[in-house]
Amino acid sequence: MSDAESKLGKKSRIREAMETVLKAFETNPEKVVLAVFKGNGKPSDSWSFFNRLIMFMNDTADARGFRQWQKVGRRVKKGAKAFYILAPVRKKVPVRVRKIVIVEEEEIEVDETVLVEKLVSFKSIPVFRYEDTEGEPLPEEKFDFEVPCEFQGIIDELGLRVETKSFKRFYGCYSIQSKVIRLLLQNSLSSCMNSAMQSTITFTVFMPVRFRCRRLLLSSVLPS
Template sequence: MKYDTEKAREALNRLLAMFASGDLPPAVARTLIRPRGGSSKPSDTWSLGNRLLMYLAGTEDARGFHQWQEAGRRVKKGAKAFHILAPCTVKKIVKVTDQETGEEREEERKVIVGFRFIPVFRYEDTEGKPLPEVKYDPPEPPPLQEVAKAFGVEEIIYAPGNDGSYGFFSWSNGKKIVLHTHDVKTWFHELGHAIHHTFRPLQGGQVPEQEIVAEVFAATMCEVHGVRGYHQYSWEYINHYAEGNPQEALKAIFRVLADVEECLRRVFTAKQARKEEVAA
C-alpha cells in the first residue's frame, strides 16, 4: 500500500463528507476479548483502574499471596506488593420504582460505602509451578504495528476486559497500548494517542480534544486501509464529546484538524522510514 499525505488527505476529506451528510457505511458488530475457559486470571475481572495499576507495575498477572499459593506458586522472599482498590459494600434496603407499574417497593442491594487497599504481587516476583501460557494476540498484527516503536510504544498488550473498555494508551512508567479487542479501529485510536503525545503531551483522563483527535485519526486510517464498518461508531464517539450535538461535533473536528493532520504526517513518515530501514 502506498503511504503518502495526499492519500491521507483524500481519505480525511471523504470521512468529513460522510460525517457532514450522515451517509455512513453499515456498522459491524464490536467485539471484546473474553477469557478462555480454564485460563482466566483474577485480574480479568478487575476494574480498568486496577488493571492499569497492574500494567504500570510492569506485569500482566498479579494476585494476592494466597491466590498465588492456590495457583501452585509462592511469593519470593523480599518481594514487595503493590496495592489495588476493592470496594467495601454493605447491604441496605432501598426503595425502587417499578418502571411498568410505577409502584414503589423495597429491595435489598449492595451499596458501596468506601474502598480498601489490597496487596497483590506480580507474577515476576513469584516462583513455582508454571502457569499455562495464554496469548490473546490477533492472528495477524494490525496495520502499522511495526511503526509503533517510533512513537515510544514499548509494549502492545492484548488482554480480556470486563467493563466495556476497548483499550487505553498509558504513557507513564513506559508507554504501553492495552487492547481488549481485536477491532482495528481501537488499535488505530490508541496509536493516534501515542502519536499525538509525541508533539502535544496528553493530559490524564478523557479530555474531549484528545479523544476527538485520536478518533478522527482512527477513522481516517480505517478509510485509508479500506476498513468499513466502524465509521458509525467513530461518529457516535465524537458526537458524545460534543454533548450529542452534530453541528458542535463537526466544529470540534475542525478545531483539532491541524493535530489530526500532523498525526497523519508523522505516521506516514515513520512508515516510510521503516520501509527504507528494511530495504537497507
C-alpha cells in the first residue's frame, strides 16, 4: 500500500468515527446515555465519552484490542472485523513568544522560541467487539455514574445540576424550571435496559448541549 493510500484510509476511518458520533446524537439517544456509564474496570472505562459512544453505536458494551482480549483469555473469532476509535496525536511545536527582560534596570522586549505541546491530529485504533470473541467469561459489570468531561464545562456554564433517581421506563429527565438533570440510578440500569424504554434523555437532558458538542467534535477531529 502506498503512502497516499495509507493516508486516505486513515482519513476515511477518522471521518467514519466522527460521523458515527454525530449519528448517535441524531438517531440513537439511548446509546448516548449508555456511554455515560462505566463498569468493571474495562479498558473502555479509560476512553473518552465519544469513543465509548462509538463503541455502543457498534452494538457492544465492551470492545478491546486484539492483545487485550488475549490477556483475559478470549480470542477474536476468525473473520471478525474491527471498528475504530480515535486517539489524539500531540506534538511539541516551536512557537515564537515575546518576553520582557530587564537589562541594566531597563525593560526590553525580546522574541523567544519555546516548544509547546499541541494537538495535531487523531489516529485510528482498531478494536473488536465482545460478541466477536470467544473464550473465558468476563466478571460481572458494576456501573458507576460519571458526567462526561466533554459536557461538564457546558453544564456548569448553563447553571445545571445533575442528580440520580430511580426510573422504571426512562433513562432520565430534565426540568426546565429547576434546571436539574435527573439520570437513572446505577442499580436500576439493568431492569430499565430490559424494559420497553422511551428514548428521551438526549433530547430532554442534553438538549442545551448537543449542538455545542457537535461543534466541539468537528473542531477536534478536523484540526486546522
